[in-house]
Amino acid sequence: MCTERYPMSIDMELRHLRYFIALAEELHFGKAAARMHITQPPLSRQIKELEKELEVTLFARNNKVVKLTEPGRIFLEHTRRLRELLDQAIKTTRKAQRGEYGRLAIGYLGGAAYHLLPNVLRHFRDNHPDVEPVLHEMITLEQLEALSRGGIDVGIMRPTYGLDECNSEVILRERFVVALPSNHKLAGRHEIHIRNLAQEKFVMLPPTPGGGLYRQILKLCLRAKFEPKTVQVATQTRSIVGLVGAGIGISIVPSSVQRMNISNVVYKRLRGVRSYAEMVIVWRKDGETPVVAQFLRAVREAAASLTPLERS
Structure with a gap:
């Protein structure tokens, strides 16, 4: 079984790759060194170290010309992809730090x-x-x-x-309104005092643990000196309003519920109520x-x- 050898640290490897890409793209030691903000001797030394570690000749060079070898060309293709992946990883990580990813x-x-x-x-x-x-x-x-x-x-x-x-x-924060069947006797009023609901049949949320809105509506009724006569319970607001439209009863709901497009239901402002949903x-x-x-x-x-x- 053959095991690949990776003797360089990650820091050294990335530095070697950056120098290699610069020289492969410039094909000139002076221009590549200037691009990397170093002098030529360190650049030449880093390239030689990389070739030694890889046991591959990446460049054919003499006093006048620097050329990529075929292995060097292949290595450049892969290192460019690696650079793109690394750049993307850095950008994505920074976006995550800013809450943008x-x-x-x-x-x-x-x-x-x-x-x-x-x-x-x-x-x-x-x-x-x-x-x-x-x-x-x-x-x-x-x-x-x-x-x-x-x-x-x-x-x-x-x-x-x-x-x-x-x-x-x-x-x-929303005001409360009362949802009524469209044929209800109170449907023609502009607003309704909560005391006028004392004898009505209610469709309510269930009195479950965590049911804050149920408890709030119950308190509104108790402050008006009556306990709502619950004839039907539903867990979802849309179901409650649908049951109101079916004539099962009335309900006290937050005003945003008026946005639901449910037939046979009218909404009236509720008087005598100071709290908000x-x-x-x-x-x-x-x-x-x-x-x-x-x-x-x-x-x-x-x-x-x-x-x-x-x-x-």
Whole structure:
């Protein structure tokens, strides 16, 4: 069994290759030395060392002419490719350090896909085309679990408990509206006081651990001196609004839900409510990589650019 011998260190090898390429392209020791910012004797010595290590004659030379040998020509082809690969590796590594290259796993609530997330992704991809976003639609609790095990890098969710172990930042505040079947007796009103919903049948989110929006809507009703009469539960906002359109009941939802194109549903501003539906971005305290930092910047800029309709 034959084992190849590589006696030079990586530093020496790369230096030898740079000198070799310069001489092979210039075919003149003086010009090659000037290009490499050294004098001719060190260049000549480095080329001789390279030929000795390779046990190959790379150049045919005399006092007047320097020419590549056939082995030298072949070696030049390969070393040029190696140089290109090395240059690309350096560029890519530097881009990764700046957060401009890599992969980003993003968890998000379905509700974010109708207004916030498209703006964020458009802005982020325009400015960071070499970062691959990998999207995972998850409820809040699933996002927290995925963050803890490293399954996602950032999460876009509703505020909830359990965020103390992560960094979090509010990126959006929305008013609440009431979603009604289009033939509902209150559908003709411009706005509705929350107390007028006390006798209505509600389609609600489930009271699951991590269900921050459910608890917030429940508190709104309790402050208005009634507990919502839940007749149907659905885990996704689109399902909730679809059930409203089917006449199953009404629901209190964030105003961005109005962007859903679901028939037989009307939305009315809710009076008597002072709190807002918030959306937060969450990331691990030890997980602010350069790519995550760039994404956070994109989220802030995209959220700031939302129109009044998207915010209210």
